[in-house]
Each structure stands twice: as structure tokens, then as C-alpha cells.
Amino acid sequence: MATSRRGGQAMSALFRAQTTASCSKCAQSSRVPSPFFRTAAAPSLQRRTYSAEASAAAPAATPSPSSLSPSSTSPGSPSKSSATTAPPTLVTRPPDYTIRAGLLLSRAPLITRDPTPFETSFxxxxxxxxxxxxxxFQRKAFFKKDTTPALDWTLQMVERKGTIARDIGIYEGGKGGRGHGAAVAWDDEARxxxxxxxxxxxxxxLRERIMSDADxxxxxxxxxxxxxERVRVDRPQPRKTEADAKNDAQRLDRKLDRTLYLVVKNQDGTWGFPTADVGGDESLHETAERALEEAVGTNMNTWTxxxxxxxHFVRPVEPAEKKNITSVKTFFIKGRIMAGQANIEDNTLGVTAFKWLTKEELAAELPKYYYAGVKNAITAQ
Incomplete structure (x- = not known):
């Protein structure tokens, strides 16, 4: 009985010794990572935002060189030092561009456009x-005999030479064909x-023929x-206005069938849309609205x-113009004018003139690089 107890204690001591030795080897080997599983620290992604903060110091995260180099500790070394990854270092660099925002303020067409030759023929x-x-048309169903409307209708039919419609030409068909004994063929096509x-x-x-029926x-x-002696009704206003006749580009009642855009003349003599630098706590649309007020006043009801x-467009900047700035990025927001008119008397941007222009007129007035950046956002009608 005593022999078996001493044998059990010996086996227990031997098991503890083997377990301790194996744990020490595992702990020692875990401190030294294998070179086949050693990875470099991935560089952190940096979000690039178009705001005023981007024009300030733009931080760029770069991985530390120590995190990319393998540890000097060889596998199986008894040293207990471990390979650690250093935190990424933030490297600041000066900005190389300026951000601006402007407003493409437009006046929508007020009348329908003129039809094309194909549309008119169709x-x-x-x-x-x-x-x-x-x-x-049954005249008896609409006019009582020997009344003023009946007499007026008879006079109209004489003027139209028997054609009911007022805008299709002279109709020579029907029974007898003007008394010649047979109907005359009528060409429906309009070439x-x-x-x-x-x-x-x-x-x-066409408008005159329609209005003359009311005379x-x-x-x-x-x-x-x-x-x-005929009593005539009032005619509507013509499609061409006084502003069209005088070619006054500052009036909003010109080119009624086209979309007009507001452009201003800057201090350097170039034309462009109202534009300003993005402020420290502004978004692009806020800067565009501020630029409009500073350029042409507040006497307009507009909608962003x-x-x-x-x-948008990017314009390179000469080193002599601004230090450490290589380009200017200008973004444009869409806007509409509902009422009012531009006023540059008290503007703070140095604007000397303004115009309301169509797309073709903008192509001739704006610089080529400027127009190339906005032409796809400007409607042709």
C-alpha cells in the first residue's frame, strides 16, 4: 500500500516537470514570430474633402519605417524582446490648390420656341x-337665321373661300368642286x-388670323x-420685345424663348459667373449664394x-500669382431667378458689369477653358 502511494507521488512529480518544460518552450517560441507570418502595417486611408479645411494643412498618414522592417530577433533566439509596430506618423504638407464656388443663375424660357420647318409642315x-x-360643320346648329352672328359667319366663309378651318389653306374639294361638276383633288401633303x-x-x-375672327x-x-369701321379686339404682345430690338443684354425680357444665364465682369476684365473663395465654415452651396449677393446684391428672388x-473646372496658377498654390478648383451650383433684377452698385467683389446671355452668347464671351468646364451644364434652349 505504501509502495503504490510512493509510486503515484513520483509519477505526479514527473508529469508536473514535463508540463512546466513544455509550457516554457511554448511561451519562449510565441515571443518570436515567424518571418513567414510577419506582415507590414497597412497605411491608413485619408479622406480628401473639398472644403475650406482642405485648403489648410492637409494631413497625410504614412506608415513608420520601423513597422515595415523585419525584427532583428532571429527565430529560436532566447531573447524575450518582441517586434512591435510603431503608430503611424502624421506628416503635414502645405495646400497646393484653392477652392472656389459659384452660382449658375438662370432665367427659364417664358414662351414656347419657334417650330422647326419639319414641325410646321407636320x-x-x-x-x-x-x-x-x-x-x-352645321351652321343651323350654331347660328339662328338672320341674326348678327349668322351674318358675321357668312362673311368669314366668303373671306376663307369656303374653307371651314382658318389655317389650312383653300379647300377646293366637295360636291361639284366650285361648280365645275366634279370635285377637285386636294393635296394634303405640306412639303x-x-x-x-x-x-x-x-x-x-396665324395669331392674326385667329384674332381676326373675334373682330x-x-x-x-x-x-x-x-x-x-370694324371693332377689333386687343392683340397679344409680340414675341420679339424692345430689349431684342435694342439688343440690351442687361434686361430679362429678351430672348423670351431661350434660357438666360447671369454673368458678371470681374476686375481683370474677364466675364464669368458670380464666384468666391470657400470660407472656413462654409459648404459649396453657401459660398455660391454668398457670392451672388456680394456680386449683384439682394434685389432678386432666387432658388438654389x-x-x-x-x-467644375481646374485652372493652373502661375507661381508668381500665389505662393505654394498650383491650381484653383471652381465648382458651380445651379440656381433659378423668380423675380427681381441684378444690381452691382454696392457689390464687394469689384464687379463692373453684368449680362443675361444665352448659351451661344456665353461661348463667345467666356474664356475657352471656362466655357469648356460649364458647357455641359448649360441648356441649349
């Missing part, structure tokens, strides 16, 4: 086709470039009035369409 063809396919098409679809002449041709006594730039 419109006239559809009108003529509709005239032939619709049911005949591009045909002088008759241009006459019938001319906006000014009173018969007096209250049922007598026909002479041309000079969005906060995302719709155009």
Missing part, C-alpha cells in the same frame, strides 16, 4: 387631315420649304361694316436648385 398636314375626316406652308404656319400670321364685321342693325455641383 402640323399643317395634321390640320388638313383633320379637316377632311371630321363631320361637316418642307413650301412658301404656302411658311405662310400658313407663321406664328405672327366684329356686322353692326347691331345687321349691316356689313367696312374694314376701317441643389447642393451638389453640376460643373
Amino acid at each position: 402640323y399643317l398636314y395634321q390640320k388638313r387631315l383633320n379637316e377632311r375626316l371630321t363631320a361637316p 418642307i420649304g413650301d412658301p404656302e406652308v411658311e405662310t400658313l404656319t407663321n406664328p405672327d400670321q 366684329l364685321r356686322v353692326s347691331e342693325d345687321g349691316e356689313k361694316l367696312r374694314e376701317s 436648385v441643389g447642393r451638389v455641383p453640376i460643373a
Whole structure:
């Protein structure tokens, strides 16, 4: 019994000794990493933001050289020193660009554009086709016999030579064909470039034919009035305004069928959109709105369409202009004018003039590099 107890104690002591030795070897080997599993510290990603802070010192994170070099401790060395990774060092560099923001302020078209030759010909063809396919006009259903409206309608039909519609030309079809015993063929097609098409679809002449129907041709006594005695209704304003006739680019009532953009003349004599440097705590759209107020005043009701730039360009800067600055990045925000007008009397940006221009006029007025950066954000109509 005593022999078995002493044998058990001996086995227990031998097991503890073996366990301690193996743990020491494991602990010693774990302190020395294998060169096959040693990795370099990945450089931290740096977010590049377009704000005023970017024009200040821009930090750039670079990995430490000590983290990329392998440890001097060889595998299996009894040394207990471990390979440690040093924290990344922030290296600051001076800014190499300036950020600016501007507003592309536009006035939307006020009237529809003039139709193209194809559109006018197609419109006239559809009108003529509709005239032939619709049911005949029944005068008795609309006018009482021997009344002023009935007499006025008779006079209108005489002026139109029997054609009901006022804008399709003279219709020679029908039973008898003007009393010649047979209907005369009517050409429905309206060819591009045909002088008759241009006459019938001319906006000014078409408007006059429509408005002339409202003129009173018969007096209250049922007598026909002479041309000079007819009671005429007020005509609408023409499509071409006084500003178009004088070519006044500062007025908003010019080019009514086109989109106009506000440009200002800077101190150096160049034309461009109202633009300013981005402030320390401003976003791009806030700077654009501030630039508009500082350039042309606050006598306008405007709407900033969005906060995302719709155009930009980068202009290299000569070293003599600004130290440590190699380029200027300009971003543009879209805006609309609802009412008011520009006023440069008390501007703080040194603006000397302003204009409201179309896309073609902008191409001729702006510098080439400037127009190339914004042309895709400017509508043609």
C-alpha cells in the first residue's frame, strides 16, 4: 500500500516537470514570430474633402519605417524582446490648390420656341387631315337665321373661300368642286420649304388670323361694316420685345424663348459667373449664394436648385500669382431667378458689369477653358 502511494507521488512529480518544460518552450517560441507570418502595417486611408479645411494643412498618414522592417530577433533566439509596430506618423504638407464656388443663375424660357420647318409642315398636314375626316360643320346648329352672328359667319366663309378651318389653306374639294361638276383633288401633303406652308404656319400670321375672327364685321342693325369701321379686339404682345430690338443684354425680357444665364465682369476684365473663395465654415452651396449677393446684391428672388455641383473646372496658377498654390478648383451650383433684377452698385467683389446671355452668347464671351468646364451644364434652349 505504501509502495503504490510512493509510486503515484513520483509519477505526479514527473508529469508536473514535463508540463512546466513544455509550457516554457511554448511561451519562449510565441515571443518570436515567424518571418513567414510577419506582415507590414497597412497605411491608413485619408479622406480628401473639398472644403475650406482642405485648403489648410492637409494631413497625410504614412506608415513608420520601423513597422515595415523585419525584427532583428532571429527565430529560436532566447531573447524575450518582441517586434512591435510603431503608430503611424502624421506628416503635414502645405495646400497646393484653392477652392472656389459659384452660382449658375438662370432665367427659364417664358414662351414656347419657334417650330422647326419639319414641325410646321407636320402640323399643317395634321390640320388638313383633320379637316377632311371630321363631320361637316352645321351652321343651323350654331347660328339662328338672320341674326348678327349668322351674318358675321357668312362673311368669314366668303373671306376663307369656303374653307371651314382658318389655317389650312383653300379647300377646293366637295360636291361639284366650285361648280365645275366634279370635285377637285386636294393635296394634303405640306412639303418642307413650301412658301404656302411658311405662310400658313407663321406664328405672327396665324395669331392674326385667329384674332381676326373675334373682330366684329356686322353692326347691331345687321349691316356689313367696312374694314376701317370694324371693332377689333386687343392683340397679344409680340414675341420679339424692345430689349431684342435694342439688343440690351442687361434686361430679362429678351430672348423670351431661350434660357438666360447671369454673368458678371470681374476686375481683370474677364466675364464669368458670380464666384468666391470657400470660407472656413462654409459648404459649396453657401459660398455660391454668398457670392451672388456680394456680386449683384439682394434685389432678386432666387432658388438654389441643389447642393451638389453640376460643373467644375481646374485652372493652373502661375507661381508668381500665389505662393505654394498650383491650381484653383471652381465648382458651380445651379440656381433659378423668380423675380427681381441684378444690381452691382454696392457689390464687394469689384464687379463692373453684368449680362443675361444665352448659351451661344456665353461661348463667345467666356474664356475657352471656362466655357469648356460649364458647357455641359448649360441648356441649349
